[in-house]
Amino acid sequence: MYTRLLMSLVLLAVLSVVALGQQTPPGKTHLKVGDAAPDFNLRATDGKAYKLSDFKGKKNVVLAIYVLAFTGG
Amino acid sequence: MSVDSVPANKEFAKQLGITFPLLSDFKRTAVKDYGVFNEEQGFGNRATFLIDKEGIIRHIDEGNVAVDPTTVIDACNVLEHKKATTSTP
Numbered sequence: 001m002y003t004r005l006l007m008s009l010v011l012l013a014v015l016s017v018v019a020l021g022q023q024t025p026p027g028k029t030h031l032k033v034g035d036a037a038p039d040f041n042l043r044a045t046d047g048k049a050y051k052l053s054d055f056k057g058k059k060n061v062v063l064a065i066y067v068l069a070f071t072g073g
Numbered sequence: 074m075s076v077d078s079v080p081a082n083k084e085f086a087k088q089l090g091i092t093f094p095l096l097s098d099f100k101r102t103a104v105k106d107y108g109v110f111n112e113e114q115g116f117g118n119r120a121t122f123l124i125d126k127e128g129i130i131r132h133i134d135e136g137n138v139a140v141d142p143t144t145v146i147d148a149c150n151v152l153e154h155k156k157a158t159t160s161t162p
Contacts, residue, residue, distance in 0.1 A: 027109060027110065027111040027112070027118045028108065028109070028118070028135060029107055029108035029109050029120060029133065029135060030108040031107060031108055031122070031130055031133065032130070032133075033130055033131060033132065033133060034129060034130065035129070035130050036128055036129060036130075037122060037124040037128050037129065037130050038103070038106035038107060039128075040074075040096075040098070040102070040103040040106065042074065042096040042097060042098055042103060043079055043096070043097050044079070044082075044094035044095060044096050044097065045079060045082050045083045045086050045094050045095045045097075046094040048094065050094070050096060052124065052128065053128070055124075055126070056126065056127070056128050057126055057127070058126060059126060060123065060124065060125050060126055060131075060149065060152055060153075061123075061124040062121065062122070062123055062124075062145060062149065063074060063107075063121070063122040063123075063124060064074065064120075064121045064139070064142075064145075065074050065075065065104060065107070065109055065117045065118070065119060065120045065121070065122075065139075066074070066075050066119060067075065067116055067117070067118065067119050
């Protein structure tokens with residue numbers, strides 16, 4: 001009886017550790033190669049708004065995210 | 074793309090002589106959708122995503138690796154090459 005309970009607890013602990021290990025660290029993307037890229041609709045320096053979906057079927061897109069325009073980062 | 078305002082990006086582009094448009098994600102929606110929002114600092118972490126014509130992610134660089142565009146350029150070339158070979162009868 002106690003052995004089964006102990007085994008269940010051990011299994012639960014192992015699963016918890018596995019689940020924690022699979023959590024994505026903050027600020028690190030959860031997206032993977034092969035995933036659908038989330039759409040965006042953003043204003044640009046030329047005054048226009050750009051949607052990712054506007055490029056569908058037309059162009060490959062490189063989306064470069066850079067840190068703070070005035071910190072040199 | 075950065076979380077800076079459009080005027081901040083304009084000044085940034087002017088200083089560096091960038092002629093192509095820079096996207097502003099001032100509301101932090103895209104950086105959150107792409108999972109690169111740094112909550113502590115309030116900005117999007119450095120990352121590069123290559124997205125093909127069908128809207129599928131084909132390459133990801135994150136952190137300091139993303140400073141160097143070489144790997145994503147290589148990935149672009151692979152994507153172009155694939156297209157060229159698949160369109161050849």
